[in-house]
Amino acid sequence: MTEAQISVIIPVYQAEKTIRRCLDSIFAQTYPHWAVLAVDDGSKDGSGAILDEYAQTDSRVQVFHQPNGGAAHARNAAIKRLETKYVTFLDSDDWLEPYALEKMLKIAQDTDAQIVQCKFYYDHPNGEQYLPQDSFSDGMVADRADFPKTVYHKMLTGIQLNHVWHSLFESQLMEGLAMPENMVTGEDLYFLIDVFPRASRYAYTAKPLFHYFRRPDGLTGSSLKLKEKIHCNWLLSKKLSASLKNWGMDTPWYHIKAYLRLPRVFVSKAYRMVRNGMMKLKIGG
Incomplete structure (x- = not known):
């Protein structure tokens, strides 16, 4: 060690x-x-x-x-x-691309970023693979003062920053923090809401370095009951809303966005399911 x-x-x-x-x-x-x-x-x-x-x-x-x-x-x-x-x-x-750790560490050292995130692959059991849209432009670096326009905005409006994987963190950011163990989904983002304000700089690379295997029975998949998903996402919306003052975003509009995250997540998920189904029909047809 x-x-x-x-x-x-x-x-x-x-x-x-x-x-x-x-x-x-x-x-x-x-x-x-x-x-x-x-x-x-x-x-x-x-x-x-x-x-x-x-x-x-x-x-x-x-x-x-x-x-x-x-x-x-x-x-x-x-x-x-x-x-x-x-x-x-x-x-x-x-799993990781062979140069994942080397690449992310170099970015952290070159930019003095305490959090580095990368693009990632979605891999399916049938061998299909696709890339989600970029969270930010390649090589983007943001200081804490810019977080409201960058990472915090993504937390409020999207799902790109929902995960602790595809990220490299300085370990000191997590001292005294813990992931919520009463949530069956969304616990990553709940945790990151507390981690990000401790960082002074964030960096992003559009190079895909992580492989996320989408199991149909995974915790974020169909095995979760709708009631559980709604409850956990409601807890996330409350957490986001409560964090806005600390983020310098304490306005009615941002509070509305925090609570609109719940229906937006489900609409986005439904869209991805339909899109993936259409892609499979096209490939098979």
Whole structure:
């Protein structure tokens, strides 16, 4: 851990089919000074044994086994153990481009940004892959004074900043913070609402460096009940609205936008489902 500069936090639950691909993508990094903090969240399959196998092979991999408590609970356990200057997050079914860590670290060092985010791929089980729209222009750098027009605006109006993965953070930004463990979706953004105000600079690259595997049974997929999704997104809207004063955006219009986020998210999701369905028909037709 002393030589490592970047920790990769991986919550793992029932991931024996995908965790090797995830870990192998870290071992394939062009930047070697990383440390994996993998939390086996009560898996009942072979995930824990696979993690232990990698840990026995390479001391850069640390594994922690705990009873099942959810992804946020697992990430919180790893956040408490951070010893590196930087941290990124990776889900057990996702993976990295070989130069992901090197590229994001260079951007952080060149721009003095405490948060760096990148574009990412959506990968589907059937092999289809597509790129979402860019969050910002390539090479964008924003200071804290510009956050209301950039990152905070995206938090209010879109979903591009909903995730902790595809990001590199200075670990000190997370001291004393924890992800909400009572939310089954949206917990990433809820957490980031508190993380971003601690940063003095943000940078973005339009180079896709992360692969997000869209499982149909994932927590953000169809397995969640509509009531759960509405409840969690309502909590997010309340959190966003309460943060506007601290962000210098305490106006009626922005409060309205905070609460309009809930219907906007569902309309956007419905549009993506229809678009993806039309693309499949076109390909198959």
